[in-house]
Amino acid sequence: MTEVPALDRGARSRDAILDTGGELMSRHGYAATSISMISAASGLPTSSIYWHFRSKDGIYVAVLERARTALLAALPPSEVPGADVGQRLDTFLTEVEDAFQRHPRGVRLLLGLGMVQQDASAAAAAEVRQYRDALLAWARDSVSSVFGLRDRPEVADELARFTLRVASGTAVARWFEPDTVLDTGALRVALVALAAHHGVPVGDAPVGDAPDRATAVRDAAVEGAPGEDAAVGDAPGEGAPSRHVTTGE
Amino acid sequence: MTEVPALDRGARSRDAILDTGGELMSRHGYAATSISMISAASGLPTSSIYWHFRSKDGIYVAVLERARTALLAALPPSEVPGADVGQRLDTFLTEVEDAFQRHPRGVRLLLGLGMVQQDASAAAAAEVRQYRDALLAWARDSVSSVFGLRDRPEVADELARFTLRVASGTAVARWFEPDTVLDTGALRVALVALAAHHGVPVGDAPVGDAPDRATAVRDAAVEGAPGEDAAVGDAPGEGAPSRHVTTGE
DNA sequence: GTCTATAAATGGATAGAC
């Protein structure tokens, strides 16, 4: 019956805990997720959970860390390819939306922590911050590459923050209307206008209707995200670590 | 000693519960806030709390409802005054930022509910939705007035949603960096560009540096919001119901 | 309307056999 290598049964359990724990915490928030819920959903007894992670807090930190590394591994290099600003911008927006659609758990973990500043342990707070900082750094570098802002870091920073704000604001909206998608068309117009407003040459990109391309990719991505529940069951096999980021968190 | 009218002692207690409950729930999220915490912070025994509100959920609903009516009462009429688009836009942005700065609790209550869709009771879900819808409607009407979009409701809707997304995204950012402010300058540029992109005449507003005015008001508003704790103690007297929205939520 | 006291359930976390 138990044909599992028996060697990595521990690793599989660990993953299962992280899967169900991450799913539940992203859905209900940290505080509203109990160990017994994770136990029931994963089939493992609470003591095993405590054996793997020393505390509930430890689970949260581990879940968040895994979500972060998975997302970062899936993010394309911040050196955005493309002949002109318009092309690079479209590529960038597609990447952003892609990440947004494929990794909803990460965002919800950040939002729904329910475990705010004061409550959070030092480790959890550090993880949360690291997650956010990594995203911001990626966005900054990407935007810098898109608009050629090597010598204007403040502008790159503003555009990156603006992008992330629209994205997280959309995540909040999705909180209420689950099928909300990132409005890359509007975001594109806004970014171009912001860049131009700062005197950055934007070439022919101004009010192009290029988001059409991004829209096509968007719809494809939506199909790849089946509800929110599907991810619970499929434990990512150990063999291909950072590969199964497709539907997972 | 007890010189209180004794008649409205109940009302005062009710308000105190809503004050501390709202404060705690916005800080820690719904799940992480216990009745005993509210009891300790308000000085009232748990049984009194249960006498006023039948359940923890009831407190949340009442808190949210009060926050909503307070915010809506404080919001200026959606008929934005001003000679041209630029002026009206500045007025609108100032109003948005004002609301954003003065009513942080409401936003945090929506964000930090930790009590997502499924968990929420029907009443709570309805309240949350009503809060959000009211904000969206106000933004839509205001934007419509600013850009003269009576005959283009879809555009007004898009601009309104974009505005709210930037605002809520900023609220998320503030979650991590408490002194984050709404970037009205960038939002202004974005809104003008979006309107123009849809063929809406924007007059002389394009890339005006008018946000200077908004910036001045912003700094003033920041001073008006002393941390987050100050609001706990001051129960809004019954006499002036929707008047004390200044620092309260 | 407010208080003390407590019921009843569930939470996080541990012990120790296997």
Add this chain to the structure above:
DNA sequence: GTCTATCCATTTATAGAC
């Protein structure tokens, strides 16, 4: 590494005197 069983604190919610 996993399981059963359990401790103990805390939680929501109620009873009943005042």
